[in-house]
Amino acid sequence: xxxxxxxxxxxxxxxxxxxxxxxxxxxxxxxxxxxxxxxxxxxxxxxxxxxxxxxxxxxxxxxxxxxxxxxxxxxxxxxxxxxxxxxxxxxxxxxxxxxxxxxxxxxxxxxxxxxxxxxxxxxxxxxxxxxxxxxxxxxxxxxxxxxxxxxxxxxxxxxxxxxxxxxxxxxxxxxxxxxxxxxxxxxxxxxxxxxxxxxxxxxxxxxxxxxxxxxxxxxxxxxxxxxxxxxxxxxxxxxxxxxxxxxxxxxxxxxxxxxxxxxxxxxxxxxxxxxxxxxxxxxxxxxxxxxxxxxxxxxxxxxxxxxxxxxxxxxxxxxxxxxxxxxxxxxxxxxxxxxxxxxxxxxxxxxxxxxxxxxxxxxxxxx
Numbered sequence: 001x002x003x004x005x006x007x008x009x010x011x012x013x014x015x016x017x018x019x020x021x022x023x024x025x026x027x028x029x030x031x032x033x034x035x036x037x038x039x040x041x042x043x044x045x046x047x048x049x050x051x052x053x054x055x056x057x058x059x060x061x062x063x064x065x066x067x068x069x070x071x072x073x074x075x076x077x078x079x080x081x082x083x084x085x086x087x088x089x090x091x092x093x094x095x096x097x098x099x100x101x102x103x104x105x106x107x108x109x110x111x112x113x114x115x116x117x118x119x120x121x122x123x124x125x126x127x128x129x130x131x132x133x134x135x136x137x138x139x140x141x142x143x144x145x146x147x148x149x150x151x152x153x154x155x156x157x158x159x160x161x162x163x164x165x166x167x168x169x170x171x172x173x174x175x176x177x178x179x180x181x182x183x184x185x186x187x188x189x190x191x192x193x194x195x196x197x198x199x200x201x202x203x204x205x206x207x208x209x210x211x212x213x214x215x216x217x218x219x220x221x222x223x224x225x226x227x228x229x230x231x232x233x234x235x236x237x238x239x240x241x242x243x244x245x246x247x248x249x250x251x252x253x254x255x256x257x258x259x260x261x262x263x264x265x266x267x268x269x270x271x272x273x274x275x276x277x278x279x280x281x282x283x284x285x286x287x288x289x290x291x292x293x294x295x296x297x298x299x300x301x302x303x304x305x306x307x308x309x310x311x312x313x314x315x316x317x318x319x320x321x322x323x324x325x326x327x328x329x330x331x332x333x334x335x336x337x338x339x340x341x342x343x344x345x346x347x348x349x350x351x352x353x354x355x356x357x358x359x360x361x362x363x364x365x366x367x
Contacts, residue, residue: 005037005077006037006077006078006079006145006148006149006152007035007036007037007152007154008035008036008037008038008041008042008045008152009034009035009045009152009229010030010031010032010033010034010035010036010041011045011229013044013045013047013048013229014041014044014045015032017044017045017047017056018044021044021056021057021059021060022060023060023061023063023064024040024044024056024059024060024063024074027063027070027071027074028040028074035154037077038074038075038076038077039076039077039078039079039081039082040059040073040074040076040082042148042152043055043056043059044056051333054333055086055333058089058093058333059073059074059089061093062089062092062093062096065092065096065104066089066092066105067104067105067107068105068108069085069088069089069092069105069116069117070089070105072085072088073085073086073089079144079145079148080134080144080291083132083290083291084132084134084291086331087130087132087288087290087331088116088117088130090331090332090333090335091116091117091128091130091286091329091331091335092105092116092117094335094358094359094360095117095119095128095358097358098357098358098359099119099121099357099358102119102120102121103117103118103119104117104118104120105117105118106118106127113271113273114127114273114274114275115127115128115129115273115274115275115283116128116129116130117130119354123280124280124281124282124350124354125280125281125282126281126282126284126354127274127275127281127282127283127284128274128284128285128286129273129274129283129284129285129286129323130286130288130331131265131268131285131286131287131288132288132290132291132331133261133264133265133268133287133288133291133292134291141183142165142186142210142237143165143235143237145186146163146165146186146189146217146235147163147233147235149186149189149190149193150163150193150219150231150233150235151231151233152231153190153193153194153197154194155194155197155198155228156198156228157197157198157224157225157226157228158224158225158226158227158228158229158230158231159197159221159222159223159224159225159230159231159232160221160222160223160225160232160233161197161219161220161221161222161231161232161233161234162219162220162222162234162236163217163218163219163220163233163234163235163236164217164218164235164236165210165215165216165217165218165235165236165237165238166215166216166217166218166238167214167215167238168214168215168216169213169214185210185211189208189217192206192208193206193219196219197221200221201221201224202221202222202223202224203220203221203222204220204221205218205219205220205221206218206219207219215238243293243294243295243296244261244289244292244293244294245292245294245295245296245299247259247261247262248299248304248305248308248309248312249304249308253308253311253312253315254315256308256312257312257315257316262312262316265287265312265316266316268285269285269316269317269322269323269326270320270322271322272322272323274323277321277324277344282324282325282347282350282351282354283323283324283325284323284324284325284326284327284351285323285325285326285327286327286329286331287326287327287328287329288329288330288331289328289329289330290329290330290331290332297330298330298336300328300329300330300336300337300338301336301337301338301339301362301363303339305328305338306338306339306341309328309338309341310341313326313341313343317343321343321344322343323343324342324343324344324347324351325340325341325342325343325344325347325351326340326341326343327340327341327355327360328340328341329360336362336363337355337360337361337362338362339362340355340360
């Protein structure tokens with residue numbers, strides 16, 4: 001599905017921020033004014049938020065040692081793409097905190113397939129591949145993109161705006177049944193919303209059907225501002241019954257393995273991007289759930305999840321061992337991890353030692 005193209009203003013705040021983060025600035029090629037498609041520009045324009053300031057500092061600190069991983073972060077021009085690239089950077093930072101210069105991004109040619117990160121110690125070469133699956137159900141796409149479209153819409157005024165996605169069928173748990181991909185709809189929506197905001201007065205409303213039967217996006221203009229950089233957007237999606245957690249709670253592990261999620265994971269496993277097994281080599285697939293469409297992100301730390309997840313992995317790989325271990329994670333500035341699933345029992349000692357040394361183990365279970 002083609003993603004819509006967003007652009008962000010290269011404001012005075014962005015220009016000032018780049019002066020304070022010279023390594024990021026030195027790696028970018030953007031004009032001094034106008035707009036940019038780069039997600040890092042969105043971050044630089046929002047440093048008044050603590051999490052954006054911490055993220056900018058984190059990226060700036062790692063740019064010199066992050067190789068292709070850092071370049072992907074700075075070149076990302078889509079929110080999902082940016083999040084996937086950041087996941088690799090988060091893990092790189094975590095590992096470098098534990099092992100220092102023993103950690104480096106894998107040095108690969110343009111057409112080479114390999115891991116994202118390597119950790120070389122005297123006794124062990126650990127190869128780590130990060131996989132961040134995105135359900136990209138069309139509901140998730142809309143819920144991620146609509147607030148960004150509205151906040152950064154190319155309009156000559158500032159505004160406070162309420163946006164609500166409503167299921168007119170009054171289904172308590174709305175499941176979007178889309179008739180078409182939302183990418184083209186988002187492009188059209190951006191144009192219509194910009195024109196409406198430019199002309200609307202305070203209190204005006206606009207209702208637009210989304211490409212799903214019975215689902216409507218309702219906008220209400222709360223206030224207008226003369227300053228076009230003053231943007232306030234609140235967004236309320238409807239409830240729905242498509243939480244990722246349900247993949248691991250409903251039905252059986254065979255159902256999980258046969259689901260769309262399971263098929264994606266199987267395809268990733270058998271790309272074998274960490275290569276073949278060997279003495280002194282530890283191949284780890286880090287399965288990142290940070291983009292999972294869930295209201296309970298900590299579910300990956302539960303023992304019941306581990307049991308179901310391990311059975312699912314076993315069902316997917318059967319007797320083959322494309323990796324030595326699969327590690328569930330939620331990668332962010334404050335990451336957390338689930339219990340590792342061993343595919344090769346002979347490396348258990350090495351796995352436990354490695355995970356313990358770099359603090360990739362799950363939090364204690366609260367009884």
